[in-house]
Amino acid sequence: MTHADTLFRPDLLAKYSANGPRYTSYPTALQFRDNFDPADYRRAAADPGASATDLSLYFHIPFCDTVCFYCGCNKVATKNRARARPYLDRLKRELALQAACFDTSRPVSQLHWGGGTPTFLSHDEMSELMAATRRHFTLSPDASGEFSIEVDPREASAQTIVHLRTLGFNRLSLGVQDFDPLVQQAINRIQPLEMTASVMRAARATGFHSIGVDLIYGLPHQTVDSFSRTLDTILALAPDRLSVFGYAHMPQLFKMQRQMDATALPSPAVRLAILRLVVERLTSAGYVYIGMDHFALPTDELARAQQQRTLQRNFQGYSTRAECDLIGFGVSSIGKVGDVYAQNAKDLPGYGAAIDAGRLAIARGVKLTADDRLRRDIITQLMCNLELRFDEFEAAYGIRFAKTFAPELERLRGFAVDGLVSLGVGKLEVLMAGRMLVRNIAMVFDRYLGQQTIERFSRTV
Template sequence: MNTAPSGPRFPSADSLFRPDLLAKYSANGPRYTSYPTALQFHDDFPLDHYRRAAADQGATETDLSLYFHIPFCNTVCFYCGCNKVVTKNRARSAPYLARLKREIALQASLFDTARPVSQLHWGGGTPTFLSHDEMTELMATTHEHFLLRSDAEGEFSVEVDPREASPKTIVHLRNLGFNRLSLGVQDFDPVVQRAINRIQPLEMTASVMCAARATGFHSIGVDLIYGLPYQTVRSFSRTLDTMLELAPDRLSVFGYAHMPQLFKMQRQMDASALPSPAERLALLRLVVERLTGAGYVYIGMDHFALPTDELARAQARRTLHRNFQGYSTRAECDLIGFGASSIGKVGDVYAQNAKDLTGYAAAIDKGELAIQRGVRLSADDRLRRDIITQLMCNLELRFDEFEAAYGIRFHDAFAPELERLRAFEDDGLVKIGARRLDVELAGRMLVRNIAMVFDRYLGQQAMQRFSRTV
């Protein structure tokens, strides 16, 4: 097994982790994979808005990004809030794949297909629910209608469940052109795994990672979750020990969001076994200490990367971006979503497909786009989206950039927001100057809270639909 580089990297855990401030500012809030968030999408969204946006972007030099949602899962993980279809019937993927292929043709007809695709992602659900032949078929249809950049130029990623994927599957995915792997692990502790209904021995994960390295994947990312039932600092420390031996290029360590009122399967877990708020903070501190101490760069929120990984390099270049897959190295792509519930972003338009398979199938079978809801951004939305993106990705705002791009005087346009941020400044979370705002080290773990100040849509009812910021 590889070993992550040893020795602390700036910033240290002590400078990042202020438990008093984390407890003070912990609140429900968006993750800002989009702005406005999906709560602002509306059902009476005219399809012509999307078609016009695609036509207007035709003359641009902006690359394309493609997202494919494969909703099927063999078993249900009790913590999961994703849009999914739990089934052991593998035959259900065939009609879905047939409709995906028709949707690819429908969407491709709206775009200049000479525009290169620099980013592609299969998410779910479980993309590896598909058979090898089905995977080949889907990728072949994609190549038929879109121009993908070379392996060296593009980021082509796939979410993999190690319980479903053999080393042969990993080789097959690499041969199809995928060069980045995202593995769901969550926790190696068997007690926690039983509580969340995800039994995944270490050997499964290690086997997939070894196969990915042997076949030349550029980057391997792993998802962990803290705040799950029966987790303790001691047990999660063992999980982190094991993960550092495996040495993935990227780690996402999400705080579990317990919202059984929205996700019914979460009711299957024993809520009394969830860590207390104080225990969650202790788990979070453990994560920051262990990963930064092992040489991982803290990217932001819950993301860490080795300094050699493209994610860390993109942040250093100020080219980091956020989209519906989280942090991205490919800024300013137009995103086309395929499959049930997928979301696209084209120009100033967000558009989401029908969430359920029935609605999705009905639209595609009629030869229509499956878009069911969306929003077209106003000038104010575009400005605030750029502000929030800069905060989330670069941890700073350079006022002159916004003034030049939008013809505003930043201090005048955002006087109420800057006034609200004075309390954050008093707590050492931000520094506000005449020409810029900087997120201080203690504010990096609370960047969602800082960004929320610029969100004009947030209300108490809306905030209850989001996860905790800490």
């Protein structure tokens, strides 16, 4: 049996396929409360014990020149570039408001611009935002900091890439999704190969540390053969990381998805066949399967972090920096500070009104209980390091793991019978066949899941 055959088990994928969280946080955003007290956030930010940890900054730039029909992100589609100016001015004021809450001598070892399309901003506007960030916070040196940006190759010339490197960015995440022209037309994302290739060439020439590419399977008109050609092209470009997401068709939540022909979506059987192809091709090409939908070259920091058990999950997915406090800037962004999650207003008027009034734009959030912290740690270890060492939790939390989680361990016996996990003395390990179902395994430890909430999530496969 090949490595891919061990990893990809269609019988088990079909058996366990269900809706479930991606666990970019625990508790998930469904548990955030509108009556959250921002004072809890400020107290967590001012905690003297937090000064030993680094900071991570996330900036949400919501604007897009054109809208991709599959997208479920918080975005504003507009051709009017002038809309960036008032938003940028508010981001700068928010930087000052957030900086007042923290010890800004704490190094920022991670920074990320997401969207939307961050490169919707002009070169001068990007320079302005980065300069304001450096005025208020202490960014780590290039050699030790991870400063990343999501780039739409349709919005970025080679000159843009050079400019981003000059500003201090050292990692790129490129949206591609699919190279097939028919698929691109169906999702309203026309992106010829040369657009992507030129951006990657520029990134390598200017010394970016890592280049990641995002693909999506399950889009209209995709077939095994068509996606195989996309993989051929991607492997020739040789990115350091690959994220291959399963498309979640949820038109009841995302109206723009109604613009696509639902009858052209691949069947569940074809989706699984494409997924199998992805696993076979990428692992055969030398990529390490990190977990869920992420692959990385063995030399990439993501793969090294997993080997060293320092891999983490945050709202951007897998992260190499464990234990950072995350500060969110911009509309809908989420911060994680100590035992608090806090999310900004999801709409531009609400966000703008708060910042204009001189207050943080936090609209909802949650303060974790002791049980939340324990289960967050368990779920993080499963999702990132694919194992639980019971003695670590017993030492950290003063529990007897087997007694505290007896019902969960009993439920996991069925997973063990199916070869997804190994339950040993004092240890639980996710086996190769369980890696693609790690969300299902983590769900066993989620005390908030119920039938009403679970339908709000995407399928685990």
